[in-house]
Amino acid sequence: MDMRSPGAKSPYRIFSRGEWAKLRADTPMTLSEAEVEQLRSVDDPVDLREVEQIYLPISRLLALYVEATQGLYNATRAFLNTNGAKVPYIIGIGGSVAVGKSTTARLLQALLARWPNTPKVDLVTTDGFLLPNAVLEEEGLMQRKGFPESYDLPALLGFMSDIKAGKRRVSAPVYSHLTYDVVPGGEVVVDRPDILILEGLNVLQAGTARSGKAMPFVSDFFDFSVYIDAEEALIHDWYVHRFLHLRETAFRDPQSYFQRYAALPASDALQLAEGLWDRINLPNLRDNILPTRGRASLVLRKAADHRVEEVALRKL
Template sequence: MDMRADQQYNPYRNFSREQWAKLRDDTPMTLEAGEIAALRSMYDRLDLREVEEIYLPLSRLLSIYVTATQRLYYAQRKFLGIEDRKMPYIIGVAGSVAVGKSTTARVLQALLARWSPRPKVDLVTTDGFLYPNAVLERDGIMQKKGFPESYDLPTLLQFLSDIKAGRNAVRAPVYSHLTYDVVPNKWVEVDQPDILIVEGVNVLQTGRLPRDGKAVPVVSDFFDFSVYIDADEPVLRDWYVRRFLALRDTAFHDPRSYFNRYALLSDEEATATALAIWERTNLANLEDNILPTRPRATLILKKGADHVVENVALRRL
């Protein structure tokens, strides 16, 4: 056999959009057009067809995974002879800046919350676990905001550990995209959800292996399923620039905005600024930290230039 190694040992099953859409089977559409529009980020694309052909099959698949995991959990609990609290099912959503992670996470939350018998589905982003800007400035890594070292990893790991242990009223810090900073003394409480979706650029990041063999937990250790939203770098760059230009005309005009200084830039100046930020920070983070984690995802959604998912890859069991 003359088969390329990446095909011979590929741990994924690959599906065209048409093949994947057929896997919806009889999964009902539980969202209306107006709800779908509300779930979409203003810089992303999402319509009824995308939900029907991509996210309903994914919702069906997740229902199978969640049910199987719950059965295994109860079987293990019976084997050990222990009485634990319920174990939340945790889904990670990863991918580059501007790829549409927030839209995917919100669509999944909306669809999963309408399963019978209406599970409690919460959503948190890892932005709240970034170090405050003052700390990043002090440590000289403000230009690396979003890189693994810019997160308060111990606090994030403790949060996920408490969630997985079934503790109630677990607090997550709140982040403001307007001020581009963690909001002091403000939290959101996550209280024993059935399903928790965790969205962030580096949630599939691994840690450096210790020489002494001691355990080094990483965020994805707490995931039961993970989704990586993928797109080619030139496409991501274009989406980022378009989003920057849209924000220049809207949110940047708010005096409280961290990026208010960019509000009066011309199209040419704003484009040049966005490209510089992309090259200096987002592209470097993508190449060094985010893209290398793609093979760790359970499912990969590959988008084309029009924000429509073209291919789906599912990790084999």
């Protein structure tokens, strides 16, 4: 079902860019243009106007949701006469490669942290839960990197369970996009934030253990979720353009896993990018990522200029 089609059967309420922008109400702008530029990813044209029209209303909605959830938690605690640990509000952000998940996550983290009650907002990416390259190579999964089976799902579910239980100092592994691998011994520590943002390709997907047994969904732990959406052809163009841009910049770093591609002739680099898209990223999008779109609380639909043209909010 196309969530953009109006009608009583749609689980979403659809907003044009202009309609959504009005929902900012009197929410103050707390980021500068320079800060937005620092937070956006390579080749992502998001600017202050985009933040005002799209991300400020989202932060306002989330602030209201967090407040309501905290009120419900306090009411339950009072009813049970308990003093349970603080439980973070968890936001999941998913979507294909090159659609702007990282930019969205960083912008929302910055905006939410600057609300008047100054909540503590942490951000973790699921990249750290990818199996190390050595394991992927051993199991013949390097060409499936980013697919559900390439993640240490039990570790990710354990991390989410500990976070939702309100445990102190829960650690998550760290991933390096420079070396294209999990950092040995690296970790980021999450210590009871008010809000945790989890960003990744397959965060909305059902879970299956490597043994083949059914497992809980990562999204079972989410209080709210965002899916970044765009036409397949647009994502393809953004991915290829980003790859060619990185070939001229980050790939030239001697420490880069992709350093060997930096010296490729332009035609060969383009062919390589197209091959990676066709073999890995397109099948992952079609088979694993796009089917999860309908599970999101909020869907941001992007146009050719990479800006959000439509917002779909799940009806309560």
